[in-house]
Amino acid sequence: MSNFSTIMARLLEAFRLNGQLFILTLVFALPLGLIIAFGSMSRWKPLSLLTRTVVWIIRGTPLMLQIIVIFFAPGLLGWGSPWGAGASGRFSAATVAFVINYACYFSEIYRGGIQGVPKGQTEAGQVLGMTKSQIFFKVTLLQVVKRILPAMSNEIITLVKDTSLARIISNKEIIMMAHEYTAKGLIWPLFFTGVFFLVFVGALTLLFNALEKKLDYFRC
Amino acid sequence: MAILEVENIYKNFGETQVLKGISFSLEQGQALAIIGASGSGKTTLLRCLNFLERPDKGIIRVNGDVLFDAQDPSTQLEKEIRKKRLNFGLVFQSFHLFPQYTVLKNVTLASELLTKEQLKHQGRAALRAAYQDIEEQARMLLDQMGLLDKVNAYPHQLSGGQQQRVAIARALALHPKILCFDEPTSALDPELTGEVLRVIRGLAEKKTTMVIVTHEMAFARDVADHVIFMDDGVIVEEGRPEDLFSNPKEERTRQFLSRYSSSN
Ligand SMILES: Nc1ncnc2c1ncn2[C@@H]1O[C@H](COP(=O)(O)OP(=O)(O)OP(=O)(O)O)[C@@H](O)[C@H]1O
């Protein structure tokens, strides 16, 4: 019994790393994605072309590859080691890779959402003497949020599960931890790993459903 | 003196010349109807007046002040265009109400944002008092539109005719000197056009200065003080409605009107 509870405690401890990676990725990638979206919609062609190319590359290659490249490339190219030693360095590298990857995915969702708002909404705001930022924050934004919520919730739920990819550079996340127990002949920790993910994803699903319901009061 | 003078407006989109030298003027308190076939440039003209398009050539004056002169970049500064827009109101063919706001908020939003900027350095109390005035005025306007029972509804809960009346109230809330309508009833079911036309007629009786693009010939004849017939980017003929509709001088006008009287 005490064996069970120590293992569960260690799994939970490892799941904290997944949780931290998840939260940090959201905190940085949500706003960064918006900036990238504006870049890709820029009327200055070089900027939009560059942004769209970067987004295309990031979305077209595996996240796992990006994590490896971001972690090892600086050292191999002789740029020194920006990540620092030990677990915290590996975690930083994974976080940076996740933020870049997810910002690119979010940017495409934002772009679709922003371009999906009818031009008439902006023009109605303009004709009423609103500034560009007033139009964005007071007219467009909430309509964008409503439009992108389903796609965003999908992406964010995928992020929860993707966090386990961090193990590729030896971040001790939950699946890696459970995997170690299989070497000792224990299979059930892997099963509980799945339960942890399900609970997390279930909670997020409830949250997003509540948000969608909250925005149900208008149609656009 | 005319409240609005439009002088020799040209507008191209790439290779297509859409407006080819439009000039007209409008007196305070008058209603001008613009008629013409599809693609003749009516919407583009209204969009130029509202600074949604920038004419390639020409001058726009309001009360004698040059609002826009294609030759003079100092009349085209982004900051000032915003203020200049407020001389005009525009009611769109397809309403473009803000879906996330109630009817009342649709009408008050722009005024509130403007007031907030103007009262930036004054206390909260001043702002609250101003907001109260804005709301009261909005309620009066909505009452005038026959929508007092809908102030708390959201746009999707209204019929097209009701939405268009909200859009009219929203435009009026900023007290434009000249209110423009772009085919305000074209997106409506026939049984709903009456309620919107009635509201516009009411505005004409109150001497609201208006430019109305419309395909409703009977309405134009009835409400307008002056009618312009446009074709292919030019004004072919203009005059008093009773003259233009009963006694068109130009062949093109005659053809256009006969097509309309036979199809309606
Ligand atoms: N943004 C644009 N880019 C290119 N061409 C345009 C643009 N806007 C309008 N046009 C063209 O300009 C011409 C005039 O259009 P406009 O909408 O002003 O006509 P209209 O008189 O309002 O027609 P309708 O009665 O159908 O509303 C059309 O041939 C149209 O295709």
Ligand SMILES: [Mg+2]
């Ligand atoms: Mg039109």
